[in-house]
Amino acid sequence: MKLTGAQILVKMIKAQGVDTIFGYPGGATIDIHDEIVRHDDLRHILVRHEQGAVHAADAYSRAHKTTGVALVTSGPGATNTVTGIASAHADSIPMVVFCGQVPTGLIGNDAFQEVDIVGITRPCTKHNYLVKDPDKLAATIQEAFYIARSGRPGPVLVDLPKDILQAEINFQMPEETRLRSYKPNYTPNKKQIAKVVQMVKDARRPVIFAGGGVISSRASEQITRLAQMARIPVTTSLMGLGAFPGTDPLWLGMLGMHGTFRANMSIGNCDLIIAVGVRFDDRVTGNISKFAPHAAIIQIDIDPTSIHKNIPVQCPIVGDCKTTLENILALMEKQNPAQLTVERDLWLDQIDQWKQTTPLKYDQKADIIKPQFVVEKLWEITKGQAIITTEVGQNQMWAAQYYHFDLPNHFITSGGLGVMGFGLPAAIGAKAACPDKLVVDVAGDGSIQMNIQELMTAVENCLDVKIVILNNRFLGMVRQWQEFFYNRAYACTNIENAPDFVKLAEAYGASGFRCTDPACVEDTLRKGLDTPGTVIMDFVVEREESVYPMVPAGGALTEMLLV
Amino acid sequence: METSRYLLSILVDNEPGVLSRIAGLFSGRGFNIDSLSVATTDDPDVSRITMATTCDAQIIEQIKKQLHKLINVITVNDLTEKKYVERQLALVKVHAKPEKRAEILRIVDIFRCRVVDVGHAHYTVEISGDSGKHQAFLSLLKPMGIIEIASTGAIALAREMGK
Ligand SMILES: Cc1ncc(C[n+]2csc(CCOP(=O)(O)OP(=O)(O)O)c2C)c(N)n1
Ligand SMILES: [Mg+2]
Numbered sequence: 001m002k003l004t005g006a007q008i009l010v011k012m013i014k015a016q017g018v019d020t021i022f023g024y025p026g027g028a029t030i031d032i033h034d035e036i037v038r039h040d041d042l043r044h045i046l047v048r049h050e051q052g053a054v055h056a057a058d059a060y061s062r063a064h065k066t067t068g069v070a071l072v073t074s075g076p077g078a079t080n081t082v083t084g085i086a087s088a089h090a091d092s093i094p095m096v097v098f099c100g101q102v103p104t105g106l107i108g109n110d111a112f113q114e115v116d117i118v119g120i121t122r123p124c125t126k127h128n129y130l131v132k133d134p135d136k137l138a139a140t141i142q143e144a145f146y147i148a149r150s151g152r153p154g155p156v157l158v159d160l161p162k163d164i165l166q167a168e169i170n171f172q173m174p175e176e177t178r179l180r181s182y183k184p185n186y187t188p189n190k191k192q193i194a195k196v197v198q199m200v201k202d203a204r205r206p207v208i209f210a211g212g213g214v215i216s217s218r219a220s221e222q223i224t225r226l227a228q229m230a231r232i233p234v235t236t237s238l239m240g241l242g243a244f245p246g247t248d249p250l251w252l253g254m255l256g257m258h259g260t261f262r263a264n265m266s267i268g269n270c271d272l273i274i275a276v277g278v279r280f281d282d283r284v285t286g287n288i289s290k291f292a293p294h295a296a297i298i299q300i301d302i303d304p305t306s307i308h309k310n311i312p313v314q315c316p317i318v319g320d321c322k323t324t325l326e327n328i329l330a331l332m333e334k335q336n337p338a339q340l341t342v343e344r345d346l347w348l349d350q351i352d353q354w355k356q357t358t359p360l361k362y363d364q365k366a367d368i369i370k371p372q373f374v375v376e377k378l379w380e381i382t383k384g385q386a387i388i389t390t391e392v393g394q395n396q397m398w399a400a401q402y403y404h405f406d407l408p409n410h411f412i413t414s415g416g417l418g419v420m421g422f423g424l425p426a427a428i429g430a431k432a433a434c435p436d437k438l439v440v441d442v443a444g445d446g447s448i449q450m451n452i453q454e455l456m457t458a459v460e461n462c463l464d465v466k467i468v469i470l471n472n473r474f475l476g477m478v479r480q481w482q483e484f485f486y487n488r489a490y491a492c493t494n495i496e497n498a499p500d501f502v503k504l505a506e507a508y509g510a511s512g513f514r515c516t517d518p519a520c521v522e523d524t525l526r527k528g529l530d531t532p533g534t535v536i537m538d539f540v541v542e543r544e545e546s547v548y549p550m551v552p553a554g555g556a557l558t559e560m561l562l563v
Numbered sequence: 564m565e566t567s568r569y570l571l572s573i574l575v576d577n578e579p580g581v582l583s584r585i586a587g588l589f590s591g592r593g594f595n596i597d598s599l600s601v602a603t604t605d606d607p608d609v610s611r612i613t614m615a616t617t618c619d620a621q622i623i624e625q626i627k628k629q630l631h632k633l634i635n636v637i638t639v640n641d642l643t644e645k646k647y648v649e650r651q652l653a654l655v656k657v658h659a660k661p662e663k664r665a666e667i668l669r670i671v672d673i674f675r676c677r678v679v680d681v682g683h684a685h686y687t688v689e690i691s692g693d694s695g696k697h698q699a700f701l702s703l704l705k706p707m708g709i710i711e712i713a714s715t716g717a718i719a720l721a722r723e724m725g726k
Contacts (some may be wrong), residue, residue: 122584123591127634130580147634181576181637305628308621 001172005137005165006031009098012141014042015173017066020432021045022053026073027113028100031165033071045432045461047425048453050077054084055422055451056429058093059412062215063387063433067149068093073100075113078159079120083419085155086124090416091239092212094153096144103163104132118159126154134167139174146177151184152303153216184302188319193327195315196274196298200332201339203272203296205347206232209255212239212415213277213301213321220244220408222325223276229332230340232274233351235263237284238400239415240277246384246404252351253360256284257551258397261358261560262351264551267292268558269350275299277321280310281416282553290556300324360401361563362545369518371395371470371541374525375402375442378468381525386410386438389426391447392418393477395470397547399442421450427465428458438466438529445471446495455508458534466529467536469501472543480546484561505536516540564619568597570642570649570719571627573612576635577603584633585612594618594626598651598716609637613718615694642719649693649719654679655701658708659686667707674700685710693717 003011009032013021020043025033036044047053050072057068072081078099088095102111107130118130127147129140137160144156200206210223214236220243227234227250234244235252244251253260255267264286267273273295278284285291288310298315299307307316317324332340362372375398378386388403389412390396396413405411412430414422423441431439441448448469458465470476473496482490505512511531515524521539528537549560575581582601589596597615604611616626623641630639642649659667659681671678671688674696680687690700694717701709 118580119583122580122587179634182634303632305625305632308624 001170002168003171004031004035005134005160005167005169006035008138008169008171009141009160009165010035010039010042011171012138013069014039016145018069019043019065020060021069021071022047022056022060022429023071024050024053024073024077026077026100028074028102028162029071029077031162032098032100043432044071045428045457045463047457049451050080051084051421052425052428052451052454052457054081054088054095054097055419055425056432057095057097058084058088058091059389059426059429060433061094062409062412063430063437064409065433067145068095068429070095070097072097073113074102074117075115078115078117082121082124083417085121085157087414087417087419087422088155089124089126091414092153092216093155094149095155096148097155097157099157099159100165101130101159101161104161105163107161117157121157125157128157128159130159131161131164134164134169137164137169138171139177142174143177143179147182151182152213185318186302186320186323188300188317188324188327190327192315192317193324193331196317196328197331197335199272199296199298199315200230200232200274201335201342204343205270206230206272206274207252207266207270208232208234208244209236209267209273209275209278210234210240210243211237211276211278214240214243215277215408217277217302217321218408219276219322219325222322222329224248225329226274226325226332229329229337231344231348233266233348235259235266237278237281237415238413241400241411242405242408245406247406254400256557257286257553258401258547258549259551259557260360260401261549261562262354264549264557264560265354266351267295268556270295273297276325277301279306285310286551286557287554358562364518366518369515369521369539369541371472371539371545372398372402373518374468374470374521374539374541375399377522377525378440378442379403381522381529382438382440386440387412387430387434389413389423389430389439389441391423391441391443392420393444393447393475394472394480394545394547395442395444395447395476397477398470403442420444420447422447424448424451424465424467425454425457427467428454428463431458431463431465441465441467443467443469444476445469445473445498446475448501449499452504455505455510455534459509462533464532464534466534468525468528469536469538471501471538471540472545473498474543476545477547479544483544483546484550485552501536501538505534510534510536512536512538514538514540564621566617566619568615568617568643569623570647570717571614571616571630572640572642572719572721573614573630574604574637575610575612576637577608577610578635581610581635582612584635585630588629588633592625592629594622600716600718613716615717640721642721646722647719648722649717650691651694651697651715651717652689652691653697653712653714654687654689655704655712656685656687656710657704658710659684663707667704670700670703676700
């Protein structure tokens with residue numbers, strides 16, 4: 001069967017179970033876009049900036065449909081994807097980005113809208129390709145998806161010269177992808193499993209520390225069983241929120257720079273850490289030499305490079321989180337339960353004391369809205385069931401602290417790279433993946449302006465997202481650092497010259513509500529969430545509120561600044 | 564931590580861009596490359612990269628794992644952990660004043676090197692051996708006045724059957 005390159009691309013994307021792609025056309029991709037619109041079963045969502053397409057594809061993956069796909073043109077279209085790709089790379093999110101490219105004959109000639117996007121994205125993709133041979137197109141596309149979602153997932157970029165897209169090729173469905181140089185190891189070493197069980201028996205003050213790897217390997221059920229079976233309290237990284245129910249008594253709250261007092265104290269005092277799908281980022285460890293000084297560490301990760309990278313580990317296990325936990329659970333079930341929980345009451349009592357003396361807290365007075373209050377009310381009203389995306393800054397931390405995530409894949413944030421402007425396009429991607437879910441972007445007044453153009457995408461495609469702006473008229477997180485560490489010199493962080501977000505919403509055909517009174521927060525949220533279509537809720541909040549606790553960069557986790 | 568020299572033998576897909584992925588990995592993560600040599604193997608789809616690097620034990624673990632993580636890297640063999648033969652080729656152009664010629668030729672002879680070019684006032688000598696031999700040779704030639712040197716990176720194979 002003869003097909004054009006563009007036809008093969010569309011066929012191969014559909015074969016991967018993808019029903020929605022996010023894109024923006026240009027000269028180099030006209031052939032693809034011309035083909036896509038002929039397929040009713042492949043929806044193309046026209047974003048308003050290529051960065052938006054990539055963040056949307058990222059969130060589409062995370063909301064767990066299938067691998068997200070972005071499609072952009074050559075040159076500036078391709079360079080506009082870099083931030084989104086780097087974010088997905090930092091967060092290990094599977095994604096395939098297709099870029100148009102100038103015809104093969106022009107590559108290297110500084111042609112119009114030519115950039116070496118494969119060179120540019122080499123350090124921020126899991127892998128990337130320039131397709132030069134039309135006969136390899138189909139197999140390369142299949143390989144790209146395979147690499148993106150296997151092993152430790154990540155973004156893959158495929159650069160497609162225009163002549164390849166136009167070539168007529170004898171199409172055959174490629175055989176199953178097999179790569180001699182890439183064989184992720186999913187099954188853990190049996191001996192190490194036995195060692196884990198022994199270490200749990202020996203421990204008196206164990207903690208489970210779960211991360212994004214637990215979410216991506218869909219192992220939250222296993223983490224929960226492990227915690228409950230051996231009565232081990234659980235903390236997570238930002239990326240791991242939702243891996244363990246935020247309302248369970250064993251929940252410690254998030255760990256790290258803005259982690260809870262009891263989570264940070266638990267790590268500082270524990271004698272065993274079971275780290276699952278985490279990479280010990282500096283935001284989570286604080287001063288690495290003072291991290292968990294009394295603990296032995298078990299680390300489970302699919303990626304060998306994550307192990308021993310930042311921290312020495314006594315029991316490393318390379319394997320899929322879910323498979324490994326299943327193995328551990330199977331062996332634990334054969335043990336005497338009392339041996340798995342020695343002196344646990346003492347430990348849990350200690351943790352409870354930390355919780356009682358120093359909980360997360362804020363003081364909502366009558367005159368001005370506290371941002372934390374807005375998030376906590378949002379949690380109550382939505383019964384913790386919404387998918388929450390965030391922008392970056394204080395808004396992101398308050399969303400993490402006060403929306404008590406019970407479910408995995410419900411917290412979608414740019415964790416590793418911290419990209420302002422992530423939340424709105426991510427909300428659109430999540431809504432496209434889960435049309436029946438309520439999707440809320442918890443936003444800052446600064447970040448929301450970074451990809452505000454995507455309001456049009458949401459409205460046009462009836463991807464109803466609700467945006468809650470915690471409007472402090474500051475680049476708040478930077479202001480907070482200036483307050484704490486730069487003598488309150490608020491250089492370049494005052495953004496009170498801002499658009500009227502209500503009118504802005506209306507200008508895009510969305511709805512807007514403003515709230516300035518603490519007494520009206522709940523009403524505004526209810527009204528905003530109940531109003532059909534895309535909605536902005538602009539909460540004018542306390543300007544100089546800070547995120548607590550805070551571990552100053554380079555400090556030990558147990559040395560927190562508290563309210 | 565204590566640093567030492569490591570010699571890695573890396574088999575990779577013989578494809579454009581692979582060397583740049585490896586070089587990028589080293590520069591991006593602040594690893595250091597002492598020498599590098601690349602050529603195809605008996606299998607035209609596979610190239611062998613021999614790389615020497617100086618670092619501590621924890622970094623070499625990361626380097627090996629990070630290399631392995633690259634999709635186009637087939638195997639990473641740390642030769643430092645085993646017995647191996649190592650060779651490096653260099654051409655050394657040295658001042659050859661009449662009164663020094665005999666001594667230079669004597670050194671060349673002792674090191675089993677060869678003079679491959681002779682001029683009115685210089686010799687160019689070819690030396691092959693491991694890096695220790697190169698260093699010893701150069702330190703003896705230095706007093707004669709070395710004009711310039713061209714050297715390959717190290718290449719090496721493990722002293723064992725199989726790949
Ligand atoms: C693209 C990008 N530029 C700059 C930063 C640095 N930065 C981190 S948080 C922040 C302030 C964000 O302000 P806002 O969106 O209003 O959130 P707030 O902290 O006030 O809740 C800035 C500028 C960033 N993370 N991303
Ligand atoms: Mg702000």
